[in-house]
Amino acid sequence: MQQQLDVKLLDKIVKQTIAAVEKSKAQIFDIYEAARAEMEHVKKDIERVKQATADIIFKVDELERQERRARLRLAEVSRNFTVYSEADIKAAYDEASRLQVELAIAREQEAVLRRQRDELELRLRNLKNTVERAENLVAQVGAALGFLGNQMENVLTHLGTLQQRQAFGIKIIKAQEEERRRVAREIHDGPAQAMANVVFRAEVCERLIDADIARAKAELRELREQVRLCLKETRKIIFDLRPMTLDDLGLVPTLRRVLDTLKERTGLITELKVLGEEKRLDSHVEIGIFRIIQEALTNVEKHAKATAVRVLIEFRPRLVAVVVEDDGQGFDGLENVGSESFGLMGMRERINILGGELKIDSEKGKGTKIFLKVPLP
Template sequence: MSLKEQHLDTIIQEMVDTVKNSKDEVFHIAEESRKEYENLKNELEILKEKVIITIEESDELERQSKLARNRLSVVSKNFKIYSEDVIREAYDHAHKVQSEYVVKQDKERQLRERRDEIELRLKSIEALVERAEGLMGKISIVLNYLNDDFKAMTNLIQDAQEKQAFGLQIIEAQEEERRRLSREMHDGPAQMLANILIRSEFVQRTYQKGDTDAAMNELRNVRALVRTSLQEVRRIIYDLRPMALDDLGLIPTIKKYIATLEEQHDNIHFNYRSQDDRLPSKYEVALFRLIQESIQNAIKHANAKRIDVKLEVTRDSVNALIKDDGIGFDRTQKKDKSFGLIGMGERIEMLDGELTIDSEKNKGTKVWIKIPIN
């Protein structure tokens, strides 16, 4: 993983942690609000009962106050009938009832105000809890986006970087291939052709001098050089694109290719089952290159003692298995230059196929290739 990718992952993780903490805080606020809501709701129920009782008591005291005032009015108007003690008693009773009535009214007012205050607070808390639940839902969406979509985006960026690197590797490989071909053409056919040209001039001069036997002998040497040059040119052409692939088809080309590898590896086994019909050129080229890349990986990197290649061609699909008993590798650990595997994946993707690689340390590698025939 590159330094930029590490920084991006760190930033995303910090964002995820921040959002998670915010969600926890909002959840805590919502839970505390629910507890407060329940407590206030219980208090409201008690208050309502107290208000009803206080109203009833206030009404009773109002009735008693009216009776006491009427009694005091009657007694006060008839000094001759009632004694001073009766009048004082009537006055004290009226004053006491009136005072209790005023106190009870004040208590009723306080209870009503507290009730109204709690009802308003309950509505406010209810709205707060509703907003908190909505906010937690949105935060959950953001978390899913951060966890899934951002990580998917990171993978896309990583895939794009790999594809970019693969593209650069292709360009580099093309230039290297051009350099290799240039060296091979210079050191092989070009040198041979120059030698043929010189020796043909020697044949001409020898013949002109009348030494026919020497000229014929040199001419035979020139023919041998021409034959060798032709073989070298054919070898270079085969490396670029096997002629047998166009002339004979996929299976004979694979057989011929494996035969040419005997010096590199003499234990490659090829089994196949196929229809008689030829495949379209794009399938044959792709399959040959995929099998070629898999065999080369097994030879160069796996140190395999045995390589098995199995191919099945039907009317609907082509299935191939390349298996070796080599050292294997850890699929979770990407190598810096695993462009061979990336290239295989690109070929498979272009043909809507499937590529599965199963490998473990010291347990060999299996490469499954499945390509639908459209």
């Protein structure tokens, strides 16, 4: 439970981090848009100032020419008192003074406009740098956000897988302990009791051997039967743990025996069909396929309420395909058997180890089919 809480907390932190990065990305984009809009305004201001500067420069040039002519006119009038009247001299002086004032004002305006132009151009360069940096930053944050989202999704998926594996490991330990208890109980109730009875009858035979030979022989016959039953029970336990026929004869003969035993025990109609050329497989492949089929048959016996079960196994050059089909009650969707089902998890774990594929097809009232494919080296 703590593991689940930790994963949920991590998921929450990741989502909050992604949301914060998304918010930061939006803020950076707002800065980018504002800087870009300001840059457009500055461009327009520069064009306006440049035009005004060009106009004032033209005006200054014109005033300089006029002012030079006015000064020449004033000098000429001042030298020729006999030709020009005092009014002419005053008019020339006033004109020269007026032009000098206008020229000074125009030159000051030119200087101001040049400073404005230079300042605006500097500001425009700074804004361009800001826009470029903001644009690059938005792209980088977007890429980082995508990477973060994808990677953290993979991390969470991996953590979820680890969590499932941990839960699966716990279930394996519980199953092992349960299997040990089952084996211990079967040995205690079966072979152990039978062996205790054998010891008791052996003692009876020892006492009767000299007193009543006929009764001693009868007890020995009972003793022999008890030993035979004890041996049968022991072999059954050994077969359940690991069928010896699997090592000696292979997968198909072992499945025939399992199905025959299932038929005797439950009354189910069983069928085994083999396609292709039957052959021995690597030991780990045979035991893996056998355990998956064994688990499927156990589910049929315990849950399916079926009347018949059919196993089809096909040997191909590079592949073994298996179908386990029953006519039981079936179910709608895997969620109805539970994703935490130990049997299902064990089957999937085994097929993953074998590098194969497992598919379960079931429908309510129409039985269940389990398809599995295992590649061969």
